[in-house]
Amino acid sequence: MHVAIDASRTTVQRVTGTEQYAIQLIRALIHQNTPHTLTLYFRDTPASDLFPASERVEQRVIPFRRAWTHVRFAAALWADRPDVTFVPAHTLPALFPGRGVVTVHDLGYRHFPAAHKTVSRLYLDLTTRYSARRATVVLADSQATAADLTRFYGTSPAKIRVVYPGVDSPMIGDSGAVRHKYNLPERYFLTIGTLQPRKNIAGIVQAYTRWQQINPNDSAGLVLAGGKGWLYDPAWIAHAENVHLPGYVDDADKGALLAGAVALVFPSLYEGFGFPAVEAMRCGTPVIASNTSSLPELVGEAGLLVNPQDTGAIAEAMTRLSGDESLRAALREKGYSQAQRFTWEAAAAYTWAALEQAAGG
Numbered sequence: 001m002h003v004a005i006d007a008s009r010t011t012v013q014r015v016t017g018t019e020q021y022a023i024q025l026i027r028a029l030i031h032q033n034t035p036h037t038l039t040l041y042f043r044d045t046p047a048s049d050l051f052p053a054s055e056r057v058e059q060r061v062i063p064f065r066r067a068w069t070h071v072r073f074a075a076a077l078w079a080d081r082p083d084v085t086f087v088p089a090h091t092l093p094a095l096f097p098g099r100g101v102v103t104v105h106d107l108g109y110r111h112f113p114a115a116h117k118t119v120s121r122l123y124l125d126l127t128t129r130y131s132a133r134r135a136t137v138v139l140a141d142s143q144a145t146a147a148d149l150t151r152f153y154g155t156s157p158a159k160i161r162v163v164y165p166g167v168d169s170p171m172i173g174d175s176g177a178v179r180h181k182y183n184l185p186e187r188y189f190l191t192i193g194t195l196q197p198r199k200n201i202a203g204i205v206q207a208y209t210r211w212q213q214i215n216p217n218d219s220a221g222l223v224l225a226g227g228k229g230w231l232y233d234p235a236w237i238a239h240a241e242n243v244h245l246p247g248y249v250d251d252a253d254k255g256a257l258l259a260g261a262v263a264l265v266f267p268s269l270y271e272g273f274g275f276p277a278v279e280a281m282r283c284g285t286p287v288i289a290s291n292t293s294s295l296p297e298l299v300g301e302a303g304l305l306v307n308p309q310d311t312g313a314i315a316e317a318m319t320r321l322s323g324d325e326s327l328r329a330a331l332r333e334k335g336y337s338q339a340q341r342f343t344w345e346a347a348a349a350y351t352w353a354a355l356e357q358a359a360g361g
Contacts, residue, residue: 106272166344
């Protein structure tokens with residue numbers, strides 16, 4: 001089987017979660033060492049060590065300034081005629097030959113349209129709707145995303161395969177040095193991710209303020225780590241005390257930041273796949289997460305699940321974890337076990353099965 005993969009998003013300058021997914025999954029697909037051949041198509045020249053060398057992998061750079069997917073990549077597919085085309089981090093070309101597989105990460109723009117710029121939201125809706133219809137098989141990051149595809153676009157469950165992304169264990173460095181680097185308190189609750197409405201930042205701060213009132217002798221701070229995103233509102237933290245905004249945190253520091261936290265507070269309003277929750281479990285950090293979207297799938301019984309709209313419930317969960325070391329220890333052990341479900345090796349194996357199914361009709 002000859003598989004063509006759109007690898008164009010793996011060479012962008014600022015790698016986000018979607019691009020990291022493409023990089024790690026392609027690496028894992030190569031490491032599986034199947035009898036199939038892969039052609040990776042790039043818009044820009046990749047670093048020589050971006051992907052492992054293999055006699056079954058060809059890398060092709062096909063530069064083009066605009067509409068690369070729909071013009072240059074599509075033209076290459078018409079010329080090469082692969083058995084199946086796989087797009088892990090973007091959208092399928094408007095016109096291409098044969099069968100296709102695409103990954104849909106989430107449909108957050110359908111749940112929270114106001115949190116997206118109008119042009120971006122319309123583009124996401126159009127391309128995701130088309131890709132879900134055109135693909136022979138659709139990969140979804142979670143059962144929640146799979147359900148959304150059926151709900152919003154009428155995608156048949158028979159063509160959807162839930163393939164959980166892998167989550168690597170963050171490198172855990174010196175927590176003290178990381179706290180000093182970002183000027184953080186010794187004891188803190190942590191939220192990590194882009195600061196935007198979907199992450200429920202206002203609700204988290206309100207819950208933390210209630211927690212302070214319930215626990216006046218506990219000096220733990222609240223750390224909101226991440227860049228300020230679209231529709232960030234300074235009013236979210238205007239009247240709160242002991243709230244820290246370190247901004248974007250280097251990947252090398254993320255593990256120590258997670259490991260040093262009392263708990264990860266992650267009652268997001270919507271997540272197609274909540275990487276911080278799994279990363280926290282890998283670091284032995286207890287998790288407070290929403291009982292909605294994909295988070296119950298990911299956390300299971302290894303964390304405290306709360307209604308993200310109920311600040312009292314979030315504050316109560318924070319109180320339980322800050323004052324009950326035996327509960328923290330139990331969740332730590334459950335978290336280690338739960339996090340083992342999410343590996344790139346497993347993701348690659350399921351993806352190969354989906355590609356083989358698509359190529360076979």
